Amino acid sequence: MNTTEKSALKRTALYQKHTQLGAKMVPFAGYEMPVSYSGVNDEHLTVRNAVGIFDVSHMGEFVIKGNKALDLIQYITTNDASKLVDKRVQYSCMTNNNGGIIDDLLVYRWSETEYYLVVNASNIEKDWNWIKQHNTFGAEMQNISDVMSLLAVQGPKAIHTLQKLTNIPLDKIPYYHFDKGTMAGISDVIISNTGYTGAGGFEIYIPNEKAEKMWDAILEAGKEFGIKPCGLGARDTLRLEMGFCLYGNDINDTTTPIEAGLSWITKFTKNFIAKDILLQQKEKGVSKKLVGFEMIERGIPRQHYPIVDANGNTIGEVTSGTQSPSLNKAIGMGYVKTEFSKPDTEIFILIREKPIKAKVVTLPFLKK
Numbered sequence: 357m358n359t360t361e362k363s364a365l366k367r368t369a370l371y372q373k374h375t376q377l378g379a380k381m382v383p384f385a386g387y388e389m390p391v392s393y394s395g396v397n398d399e400h401l402t403v404r405n406a407v408g409i410f411d412v413s414h415m416g417e418f419v420i421k422g423n424k425a426l427d428l429i430q431y432i433t434t435n436d437a438s439k440l441v442d443k444r445v446q447y448s449c450m451t452n453n454n455g456g457i458i459d460d461l462l463v464y465r466w467s468e469t470e471y472y473l474v475v476n477a478s479n480i481e482k483d484w485n486w487i488k489q490h491n492t493f494g495a496e497m498q499n500i501s502d503v504m505s506l507l508a509v510q511g512p513k514a515i516h517t518l519q520k521l522t523n524i525p526l527d528k529i530p531y532y533h534f535d536k537g538t539m540a541g542i543s544d545v546i547i548s549n550t551g552y553t554g555a556g557g558f559e560i561y562i563p564n565e566k567a568e569k570m571w572d573a574i575l576e577a578g579k580e581f582g583i584k585p586c587g588l589g590a591r592d593t594l595r596l597e598m599g600f601c602l603y604g605n606d607i608n609d610t611t612t613p614i615e616a617g618l619s620w621i622t623k624f625t626k627n628f629i630a631k632d633i634l635l636q637q638k639e640k641g642v643s644k645k646l647v648g649f650e651m652i653e654r655g656i657p658r659q660h661y662p663i664v665d666a667n668g669n670t671i672g673e674v675t676s677g678t679q680s681p682s683l684n685k686a687i688g689m690g691y692v693k694t695e696f697s698k699p700d701t702e703i704f705i706l707i708r709e710k711p712i713k714a715k716v717v718t719l720p721f722l723k724k
Contacts, residue, residue: 368413369505369567377585385477387414390587399590400681403555407511407578408586409416412559413567416501418473424493425471429463432490434613434634436623440465445532445550446619449613450486455633456609457616460601462550464534474506476603505567507560509574510594513581515556520577522547526558540573542566552591554598555721593678596687599648599719605659606646606675606689614638615666615691616646617719639677644672645697648719650687655712656707657688662706663696671696674705680721687721688714 374381379390390411392399402408403521414429420429429437435448444465450458459479464472475483480501491497502657509518515526522539524547529535534548539560562570575583592602601607613622614637624635651657657677665671677688688705696703699718704711 366414368411369564370411370413370571373568373571374411375482379585379587381535384426384588385414387477389414390585392587392589393585396587396589396593397681399586400593402582403511403586403590403594404682405512406582407509407513407517407557408590409571409574409578410508410510410586410588410591411571412508412591413503413505413564414477415474415506416477416483416499417504417561418475418487419496419498419500420471420473420482420487420495421496421498422469425469425495426613428487428493428495428624429471429473430493430626431493431628432487432624433461433463434623434625434628435463437465438626439461442467443534445534445548447532449607449618450483451628451630451634452609453630455612455614455630455637457603457607457611457613457618458486458609460603460607460618464546464548468496477615478604484564495626503564504568505562505564507562507567507570507574508551508553508557508591509560509578510551510553510557510586511555513578513583514555517574517578517581517583518547518558518560521573532674540570540577542570545570548599550702552600553602554596554720554724555594592676593681595675596678596689597680597682597722599689599721601646601689602676611646611691612637612642615644617640629644641694643694645694646675646689646691647697647716648687648689648721649703649705649714649716650685650721651705652713652715654686654687655707655710657671657690657705657714659662663690663692664704664706664711665696666702666704668704668711671703677705682722689719692716 433448462474661674663672672692675689
C-alpha cells in the first residue's frame, strides 16, 4: 500500500489508542483498522473465556424518523419490524430487486416514530442511497456514521466489567434489547445487549469525542478479568465459530436470504422489495445453499476455494474458513448444490489442486 492509498483511508476516533497499544493496522472497508494486538488466537480465547474490547466504529448508523419511519423500514427490510417494541433490536437484511442481499443490518426501535439502522462499514454509501431512493414515504433520514463510535465489549466477563461503570442494571437488559444512560461518567450512552461473537456482551454507542475516555475506562474496569483489546482477526474467527454470516464473504448482492439460510428473518406477512422472488424460492426450493463444514483431513479452507464431490465435479465454493481456536479444527462455510447440503454429507475442498475431505455440519460449530 503506497502513501496515497494510506492517506485515503479513514481512521476511527481511537486510531491513536490502537497505535499506542502496538496494534497491527490493515485497510478494511475504507478504514485503517486493527487486525490484531497480541495475536488472533490469544484475543479469540480471551473473548471466549473472559472479556475483550473491539473498536467497531467503522460501522454505519442511520436515524429514520417520523410517522412513516416504520413504513419505510418495512418496505426495505425482509424481517417484520412491526413486531419491535421500544428498546428492542432486530436482525434483518435489505434485498435488491432480484432478491440479492444489499446488506444485513440491525434495526433499533426507540419509539413508534424513531429507529436506528446499524449497517456494515463497506456498505454505508450503497445502503444510504438505496434507502433514500425508496423513501417515497417521506420519512426523515439522518446519516450519523461519521460522528458515532462503537465499542464491542464481548465475553462472559463483559457484564462484570461494564457494571462497574454504570448504575443501569445490565442483567435486566435481555438479549437483543438496549438501554440508554450514563456509563463511565458519560451521559446518553446506548448500551446494547448484542454482539458478533456468540460469547455474550454488549455494544456501546458514544459520540466520537467520548470514545477515548470510554475505551480507557473499560480497559481499566476489565483489568481484574484480564481484558484485552481485540482486532478484526479475532472478530472474524469468533463469528465464524457461531456460523454468523459476514457480508462480502457469505452473503452479497447475488445471494438471497433463502439461499443463505436466513429464511428466519424473511417474513412474507408484509410487503417488501423482491418479496415475490423470495416467496417463490421458499416454496419451490433453491439450487444452492450456504452450509457449514468441518475438515476431516488436514487443510485449512479459504474463501473462493472450490468445493467438489467425490468425482471431482465442482459443486460449490468456500465463502469463509479458518482454523477454529476454540475447537482446534479447521472449519468453513460455503455454498453447495442443494443436494449436498444435508448434515454429514461428504464433500471435498480443493486446496492447492488437491481434494481434501470434509463433511457438512449443522451450525453453529461451537455448541453452547
